[in-house]
Amino acid sequence: MSRFLIAALAIFSWSVVSDAPQYLFDKESQIAAGAQAFAQTCYSCHSMKYMRTDAVSLSGGIQPDQAPQWTEDSWNGHPPPDLSLITAAKGVDYVYSYLMGYYVDETHPSGFENIVMPGTQMPNPFAAMQGEQELVLTDPEVRLFQALKLKNRGAKSPQEFEDYVSSIAVYLEYASDPSQAYREHIGYYVLGFLAVMIVIMIALDLAYWKDIHGDHQ
Numbered sequence: 001m002s003r004f005l006i007a008a009l010a011i012f013s014w015s016v017v018s019d020a021p022q023y024l025f026d027k028e029s030q031i032a033a034g035a036q037a038f039a040q041t042c043y044s045c046h047s048m049k050y051m052r053t054d055a056v057s058l059s060g061g062i063q064p065d066q067a068p069q070w071t072e073d074s075w076n077g078h079p080p081p082d083l084s085l086i087t088a089a090k091g092v093d094y095v096y097s098y099l100m101g102y103y104v105d106e107t108h109p110s111g112f113e114n115i116v117m118p119g120t121q122m123p124n125p126f127a128a129m130q131g132e133q134e135l136v137l138t139d140p141e142v143r144l145f146q147a148l149k150l151k152n153r154g155a156k157s158p159q160e161f162e163d164y165v166s167s168i169a170v171y172l173e174y175a176s177d178p179s180q181a182y183r184e185h186i187g188y189y190v191l192g193f194l195a196v197m198i199v200i201m202i203a204l205d206l207a208y209w210k211d212i213h214g215d216h217q
């Protein structure tokens with residue numbers, strides 16, 4: 001019994017470390033927390049121009065009048081892009097992995113390199129929060145979480161940090177497609193309607209064929 005428990009725990013602990021965001025069951029509050037985290041950690045550099053009137057973004061503190069603006073030639077020609085549509089362009093797993101992918105590299109001017117986008121102009125926004133990761137494997141075939149190990153912990157525990165980054169990624173996914181939740185919502189009604197229709201159709205079918213089947217008996 002205890003061996004079974006340990007195996008189950010091992011599978012669980014393996015599954016919480018991954019290269020895709022972990023969705024909470026209560027996705028709405030995760031999105032709201034992500035908007036807040038984005039306002040704190042990302043909005044100093046990245047604008048969210050299509051979220052100017054979005055209630056979730058506004059209440060998270062992403063105020064349009066505080067949006068950063070950069071000229072084309074700032075940041076060595078790679079200014080922080082607007083992130084309103086980033087997960088539509090590159091996928092939520094990409095964004096999540098990019099954010100989780102900083103490791104110490106003294107040869108890089110900022111002191112950090114990124115496993116997903118080597119040479120990125122974006123300084124590690126999480127150094128104090130996450131602590132320092134180091135690259136322990138250089139085989140490009142291995143998955144992200146196997147190649148990076150936490151050298152020393154930051155202000156957040158690994159799980160807290162993962163939750164924090166997940167919420168940002170899930171908020172950005174929401175921003176790229178805010179009507180997704182509504183579509184999911186009406187999906188239940190569509191399936192309910194189809195279920196009722198199937199019952200009516202079967203009843204109708206039985207009624208139509210009742211006499212004909214009767215003749216052949």
Ligand code: HEC
Pocket residue numbers: 038041042043044045046075078079080081083086090095098099117119120121122123125168
């Ligand atoms: C100090 C400024 C700064 C902060 C803070 C910052 N970024 Fe960036 N970010 C940049 C710059 C500069 C780039 C452009 C990198 C490049 O093209 O080399 C960038 C690029 C990106 C990209 C695009 C990567 C790609 O593939 O094009 C994403 C996604 C991103 N940042 C997400 C975030 C998120 C989420 C946060 C908050 C947790 C954040 N950034 C905080 C400066 C910043």
